[in-house]
Amino acid sequence: MLVRASIGSQAVLGITSIKMLAEPTTIYLLQYSREGCMGGCIFCPQSRRYRGGSNYVSRIDWPPVDLETLKSALRNNHEKYHRVCIQSIIKPSWLNEYLELIEAIKSSTEKPISAAVNIIGYRGLLMLKQKGVERVGVGLDAVSEKVFRRVGKPGSWNAYWRFIEDAVKVFGRDHVTVHVILGLGEKEEETMRTLRRIYDIGARAALFAYTHAPGTAHFGMRPGIEYYRRIQVLNYLLMKGWSPSELFVEDKIRPRIARMIREDPYEYLEAVLTSGCPGCNRPFYNERPSGPIYNYPSHKLLLKDKDKVAAEIRRAFEM
Ligand code: SF4
Structure with a gap:
């Protein structure tokens, strides 16, 4: 069986060699289809x-690799990664193959x-749990039903929310990560509303910035850095256990929260690290790497830019 693995993951596992400014701390895998995903x-x-048939996801190359090669590389490089993330695609009988893939990876790490x-x-979901999956991620991607339809997501908006609720029931609070892309033409209030909804259910959000991937239509826009920082800090506080009602009044940030962040932006620097499952850093x-860096993959890189990032956070909450 062939599996896609991000080029950085392949380098960490010694399958290929490339120069990296930051190494992935998770091994990122993707189910393979020669014809591409039906979504x-x-x-x-x-x-x-x-x-x-494209090798890309976002701006990263994911060349296919033989499953047996991957399994032995996972076994022999155990100390080099914290987690394995296995992404599915839509193709005939994808779920059976996906479950097989999980079983094969589970036997190697x-x-x-x-x-x-x-x-x-x-x-x-119960089958995933039985196979030993620890957490579930889902690409809701859009923050409103209108954007969801416009970007051509398969299935319905409501079915995604049902899935998120079910996944929290099966995997538990804070064990379900909802992927959200900023820059798909959404309004900021819609992003706030969706963040609230995700955390009210007991899931958490992983933030992505829209980036034009090779071979795709030019569609969205890079999100403004202050908008992105604002959402990152709010997401960080929610992940730290603040409740949505402590941060928001309806779909607006409470003025005292904005003041608190503005007064000491250095307290919230970690908010700009990649969000998602523990150990997931999705470098670049x-x-x-030349920036602007939306999601910092390591503390080391963040330290270099700390004054710049603190100023961005302060500006983001001048409202
Ligand atoms: S947050 Fe990272 S590890 Fe978790 S599902 Fe998303 S990409 Fe995978």
């Missing part, structure tokens, strides 16, 4: 609408596994 998401080079999966029913998934 039609407008921003994704894996989609069949772009003829399929003791590290926790995240399943970044297409929406499935309650029974499917959204941005060139």
